[in-house]
Amino acid sequence: MHKIDIETVEMTLDVMKYAISRITNNAPELGQPKKEEELKALVGETITPEGIGGEKAFRLFRDILIRATVPIDHPRHLAFVPAAPTRAAILFDLITSASSVHGAYWMEGAGGIFCENRAMDWLVSLTGMPEGAFGVFTSGGTAANLSAMVTAREAWRKSSGQVGEKGLILTSIGAHSSIKAMARVIDVDLLQVETEDRMTGQLLGQAVDALAPAQRRRLFAVVATGGTTNAGIVDDLEGISEVCRRESLWFHVDAAYGGGALAADSVRHLFRGIEQADSVTIDPHKWLFSPYDCGAVIYREPELAREAHQQEGSYLDIFQDEGARGFNPADYQIQLTRRLRGMPLWYSLATHGTDKYKWAVERGISLALAAGEMISARPGLELVREPSLSCVLFRKKGWTPEQYVSWTYRNHKAGLALVTPTKWRRAREVETVLRFCFINPDTTEEDVQMILDTLGD
Numbered sequence: 319m320h321k322i323d324i325e326t327v328e329m330t331l332d333v334m335k336y337a338i339s340r341i342t343n344n345a346p347e348l349g350q351p352k353k354e355e356e357l358k359a360l361v362g363e364t365i366t367p368e369g370i371g372g373e374k375a376f377r378l379f380r381d382i383l384i385r386a387t388v389p390i391d392h393p394r395h396l397a398f399v400p401a402a403p404t405r406a407a408i409l410f411d412l413i414t415s416a417s418s419v420h421g422a423y424w425m426e427g428a429g430g431i432f433c434e435n436r437a438m439d440w441l442v443s444l445t446g447m448p449e450g451a452f453g454v455f456t457s458g459g460t461a462a463n464l465s466a467m468v469t470a471r472e473a474w475r476k477s478s479g480q481v482g483e484k485g486l487i488l489t490s491i492g493a494h495s496s497i498k499a500m501a502r503v504i505d506v507d508l509l510q511v512e513t514e515d516r517m518t519g520q521l522l523g524q525a526v527d528a529l530a531p532a533q534r535r536r537l538f539a540v541v542a543t544g545g546t547t548n549a550g551i552v553d554d555l556e557g558i559s560e561v562c563r564r565e566s567l568w569f570h571v572d573a574a575y576g577g578g579a580l581a582a583d584s585v586r587h588l589f590r591g592i593e594q595a596d597s598v599t600i601d602p603h604k605w606l607f608s609p610y611d612c613g614a615v616i617y618r619e620p621e622l623a624r625e626a627h628q629q630e631g632s633y634l635d636i637f638q639d640e641g642a643r644g645f646n647p648a649d650y651q652i653q654l655t656r657r658l659r660g661m662p663l664w665y666s667l668a669t670h671g672t673d674k675y676k677w678a679v680e681r682g683i684s685l686a687l688a689a690g691e692m693i694s695a696r697p698g699l700e701l702v703r704e705p706s707l708s709c710v711l712f713r714k715k716g717w718t719p720e721q722y723v724s725w726t727y728r729n730h731k732a733g734l735a736l737v738t739p740t741k742w743r744r745a746r747e748v749e750t751v752l753r754f755c756f757i758n759p760d761t762t763e764e765d766v767q768m769i770l771d772t773l774g775d
């Protein structure tokens with residue numbers, strides 16, 4: 319394993335060369351998915367008793383397989399929530415792998431966890447949560463939401479004594495799909511306030527008042543969204559926090575996508591009330607320019623998370639040395655063995671400074687505003703609602719859902735752009751519309767015009 323031959327050196331250089339050329343390429347080719355059988359026919363068997371050799375495997379990846387993927391950092395990838403990791407962050411992702419650090423416990427990971435914690439200090443400061451609030455990096459928003467919901471449920475069981483009772487969570491239909499999915503994982507019921515628009519304290523209050531006494535007893539948490547994935551809408555966090563305080567409910571803010579906007583002075587006021595949260599989810603791999611995968615969960619009282627998540631085992635009981643005692647990320651979320659996934663963010667923040675992050679997030683917001691103006695200036699197009707954070711919903715007048723879909727495929731096939739339709743719900747009506755989500759600060763106004771040009775007049 320440790321003897322390095324000339325072939326290994328050449329292989330390493332090839333891989334490094336590829337990595338360098340990829341991270342300096344601002345507009346990588348927009349790849350296309352292919353059927354698994356097609357890919358198999360193209361590359362043949364890759365796992366064999368003798369091995370096919372690193373050189374060949376790498377060539378197959380570089381020449382065939384990577385072309386069947388869509389680079390999320392392409393400047394005209396405006397679908398879903400794209401991403402645009404900084405070069406510094408990607409380089410440090412390589413270092414994170416090369417360093418082989420176990421990120422569960424301070425004893426083994428101190429130096430790396432120290433880096434993560436400095437990046438976490440900054441995230442916590444963005445929320446304005448009080449002294450003592452702290453968090454950990456997770457594999458993403460789903461794991462962060464799950465970790466927070468488990469903590470909320472355990473705290474409720476303990477304080478209410480309702481150990482055998484099935485819990486209930488309130489959220490809105492604008493909430494991300496992972497909330498429903500994680501409610502299933504922890505076997506609690508979920509009720510959704512019927513609005514895809516901003517959930518206000520008043521709407522939430524009405525939903526709580528409408529509960530039957532037996533349901534009200536089971537209600538333990540509210541999940542508000544700090545930037546809905548579909549439309550960038552920030553719920554009325556201040557109003558919701560008041561309802562939660564009055565009703566003694568856990569207040570979770572899912573800002574997986576929108577959390578980056580806490581750094582942007584132009585929209586920070588929309589998040590007023592987030593400082594009152596019991597827990598907050600922010601995904602650095604969405605709008606804080608980290609490579610996949612990197613989410614984060616922050617707790618107002620980390621001690622409650624530790625009570626819910628700390629694992630016990632005789633093999634985990636060896637922290638005698640003073641230096642070995644410290645912050646153990648494994649105690650605050652669902653994973654034990656973990657990658658130090660906050661390290662790339664730390665290095666990138668240290669390299670660029672937080673002002674650069676502010677600038678890059680503001681750029682996404684101003685691109686959304688500019689796109690809104692371009693759309694309004696075209697007679698065939700129409701905004702569905704004003705842009706919010708970096709999301710823009712708009713329609714091509716008279717188009718059917720099928721027309722949107724074939725337009726998407728046409729642009730993707732042409733290698734021009736990836737922009738996908740979505741649905742927007744108002745009252746009982748559901749409409750298929752188009753959506754832009756801007757993350758990459760290298761996207762230009764010309765990129766947006768180029769895409770709009772393909773929609774006709």
Ligand SMILES: *Cc1c(COP(=O)(O)O)cnc(C)c1O
Nearest residue numbers: 458459460494496547572574575
């Ligand atoms: C993307 C997203 C999630 C899920 O995050 P993953 O990192 O994909 O697991 C959760 N909530 C919101 C609001 C999101 O936008």
